[in-house]
Amino acid sequence: xxxxSIKPSDRxxxxxxxxxxxxxxxxxxxxxxxxxxxxxxxxxxxxxLPYVLQQNGxxxxxxxxxxxxxxxxxxxxxxxATHAExxxxxxxxxxxxxxxxxxxxxxxxxxxxxxxxxxxxQGAHHFYVKIGCELAARLPDFYDEGDxxxxxxxRLQ
Numbered sequence: 001x002x003x004x005s006i007k008p009s010d011r012x013x014x015x016x017x018x019x020x021x022x023x024x025x026x027x028x029x030x031x032x033x034x035x036x037x038x039x040x041x042x043x044x045x046x047x048x049l050p051y052v053l054q055q056n057g058x059x060x061x062x063x064x065x066x067x068x069x070x071x072x073x074x075x076x077x078x079x080x081a082t083h084a085e086x087x088x089x090x091x092x093x094x095x096x097x098x099x100x101x102x103x104x105x106x107x108x109x110x111x112x113x114x115x116x117x118x119x120x121x122q123g124a125h126h127f128y129v130k131i132g133c134e135l136a137a138r139l140p141d142f143y144d145e146g147d148x149x150x151x152x153x154x155r156l157q
Contacts, residue, residue, distance in 0.1 A: 003098045006050045013059045020084035023120045061091040073109040104156050117148035128152045
């Protein structure tokens with residue numbers, strides 16, 4: 001297995017991976033693809049740092065993170081996902097550990113993750129807690145009525 005930066009030929013496989021989770025709505029997928037396109041068309045930008053975990057030519061997991069420009073050492077984890085057919089095999093955890101190490105390498109000390117409170121995200125909520133993240137805030141009706149914004153964080157030593 002290998003974790004590496006994305007390349008243009010990964011675009012459709014990442015999209016398919018995100019769709020496979022059945023967690024993301026069309027507008028969320030559009031934003032994910034916009035971040036991927038930004039990273040692919042502006043290689044010098046540092047706002048969105050997308051990586052994939054690959055084995056034998058197959059993309060198993062994906063993550064995109066970046067430094068929050070308004071902070072000294074806080075990074076945002078924008079996306080982390082494992083292909084539905086590969087879930088519960090440790091690939092998400094491996095991807096998260098990579099993100100933690102990469103953030104620390106870049107001087108980061110805090111990782112922030114925002115997500116929806118909707119039922120389809122319950123697996124993500126359990127995952128974040130399992131890997132040591134804490135729920136810092138809940139903003140009621142942020143995305144829609146009954147769809148709160150949950151903000152998790154993890155301090156990096």
